[in-house]
Amino acid sequence: MDPYSMCYGGHQFGNWAGQLGDGRAINLGEIINNRNEHWTLQLKGAGATPYSRNADGLAVLRSSIREFLCSEAMHFLGIPTTRALSLVSTGESVVRDMFYDGHPKNEPGAVVCRVSPSFLRFGNFELLTARGETDLLQQLIDFTIRTDFSHMGKPSTTTYLKWFSEVCQTTAEMIVHWMRVGFVHGVMNTDNMSILGLTIDYGPYGWLENFDPDWTPNTTDSHGRRYCYKNQPHIGQWNLLQLANSIYPVINDAAPLQECLNLYNDTFQKGWNEMMAHKLGFTSFEPRTDDRLISELTDILQLVETDMTIFFRNLSRLNITSDKQETTALLSPLLDAYYQPEQLSEEYKIRIGEWLQSYVRRSSREKLSGNDRSDRMNRVNPKYVLRNYIAQLAIDKAEKGDASMVSELLDIFRHPYDEQPENEQFAEKRPEWARNRPGCSMLSCSS
Numbered sequence: 504m505d506p507y508s509m510c511y512g513g514h515q516f517g518n519w520a521g522q523l524g525d526g527r528a529i530n531l532g533e534i535i536n537n538r539n540e541h542w543t544l545q546l547k548g549a550g551a552t553p554y555s556r557n558a559d560g561l562a563v564l565r566s567s568i569r570e571f572l573c574s575e576a577m578h579f580l581g582i583p584t585t586r587a588l589s590l591v592s593t594g595e596s597v598v599r600d601m602f603y604d605g606h607p608k609n610e611p612g613a614v615v616c617r618v619s620p621s622f623l624r625f626g627n628f629e630l631l632t633a634r635g636e637t638d639l640l641q642q643l644i645d646f647t648i649r650t651d652f653s654h655m656g657k658p659s660t661t662t663y664l665k666w667f668s669e670v671c672q673t674t675a676e677m678i679v680h681w682m683r684v685g686f687v688h689g690v691m692n693t694d695n696m697s698i699l700g701l702t703i704d705y706g707p708y709g710w711l712e713n714f715d716p717d718w719t720p721n722t723t724d725s726h727g728r729r730y731c732y733k734n735q736p737h738i739g740q741w742n743l744l745q746l747a748n749s750i751y752p753v754i755n756d757a758a759p760l761q762e763c764l765n766l767y768n769d770t771f772q773k774g775w776n777e778m779m780a781h782k783l784g785f786t787s788f789e790p791r792t793d794d795r796l797i798s799e800l801t802d803i804l805q806l807v808e809t810d811m812t813i814f815f816r817n818l819s820r821l822n823i824t825s826d827k828q829e830t831t832a833l834l835s836p837l838l839d840a841y842y843q844p845e846q847l848s849e850e851y852k853i854r855i856g857e858w859l860q861s862y863v864r865r866s867s868r869e870k871l872s873g874n875d876r877s878d879r880m881n882r883v884n885p886k887y888v889l890r891n892y893i894a895q896l897a898i899d900k901a902e903k904g905d906a907s908m909v910s911e912l913l914d915i916f917r918h919p920y921d922e923q924p925e926n927e928q929f930a931e932k933r934p935e936w937a938r939n940r941p942g943c944s945m946l947s948c949s950s
């Protein structure tokens with residue numbers, strides 16, 4: 504082996520942060536499997552690297568479990584992501600001040616081995632441009648195209664633009680997926696953006712429980728909420744703009760780069776429309792009716808605490824054969840999604856009742872049999888997502904020496920769209936005790 508760490512920079516929370524680099528990631532090398540795919544193996548938390556700066560290069564068990572479980576869960580949800588191959592506890596302790604509030608603690612250390620065809624980030628390109636190293640930048644772009652975008656042919660200015668355009672599209676598609684399942688990355692800095700459009704760097708990420716577009720799990724970002732759920736699509740484009748700036752020196756023409764950034768918007772918008780239509784059980788998006796249905800629904804979901812995952816999952820149980828049903832009947836399969844179902848006001852019931860009526864009318868136009876409809880919907884509306892409190896339960900146990908729940912969860916989250924009646928408890932909405940508990944609703948970057 505000839506292990507190495509990578510040098511990259513990045514824009515953090517909107518500002519250029521200079522050189523960062525793999526401070527605690529060590530690439531062991533690359534494996535070519537029997538399908539001729541190449542995979543890089545990378546240890547995270549195995550100790551200091553040349554880019555560790557003042558930090559220790561280590562990772563704690565809690566954040567390693569979170570990365571291990573979530574990256575696998577994302578893969579089985581059908582979302583592009585780096586994978587996790589193994590998780591080991593090191594037996595050593597690591598000092599961390601979880602909320603940066605002067606309460607450092609010894610915590611158990613761990614190492615995750617993660618795998619990806621490439622761990623290159625937007626920040627790898629940005630750093631070279633910031634340093635004026637245009638020759639090296641071009642070499643890196645050529646290398647990236649030859650290695651991971653070989654379908655584009657020989658590197659040239661045309662290929663560079665094709666490549667950037669593909670990065671814009673895959674990034675947009677990834678973020679559509681995040682929005683679909685309620686995933687909030689938490690730290691969308693450009694050093695955490697994969698050139699392959701993979702979800703990477705699972706730190707203070709979280710899942711929407713009640714549908715709150717302003718929510719972010721990252722306490723470090725609780726004032727600006729730059730990386731909250733609803734901002735993710737826009738931030739994706741902002742990050743691509745930084746990437747465009749950084750590859751400009753090998754292209755020397757802004758217009759085609761701008762076109763790619765516009766393509767990001769189009770890809771996202773189209774992807775979002777289709778994704779929402781599919782979540783609602785429609786075979787395709789019908790602009791006139793569906794725009795209104797979707798925007799009214801996103802307003803309604805915010806009026807009272809409504810669990811996003813359960814709401815969409817249970818929508819498939821609605822009886823859509825008659826549009827002459829009482830609100831109470833229409834609403835009954837959805838009651839599970841409410842955090843305080845007994846407190847729904849009359850006004851609220853009227854509003855959602857009207858929405859449900861229009862929804863039933865729109866759905867009946869699809870002419871799908873009941874089973875077809877729910878099968879289709881259940882393939883895009885997961886039953887099991889790695890709710891923050893669920894990961895925390897596994898962490899609490901593992902910190903006491905029992906890692907069994909980590910494997911148990913791994914198995915459950917390998918089939919997120921299946922009913923799994925024996926695991927119903929892991930599909931339940933967040934219990935009250937978890938509402939404000941650290942690790943469940945609040946996380947920091949101190950991983």
Ligand code: AMP
Pocket residue numbers: 523524525526527528554555556558559560561562690694695704706948950
């Ligand atoms: P993140 O916010 O986790 O993406 O990390 C931002 C930067 O800090 C990256 O360059 C990391 O490699 C580095 N970093 C984070 N934690 C550590 C650590 N414990 N030791 C060394 N570097 C770290």
Ligand code: MG
Pocket residue numbers: 694695704
């Ligand atoms: Mg990072």
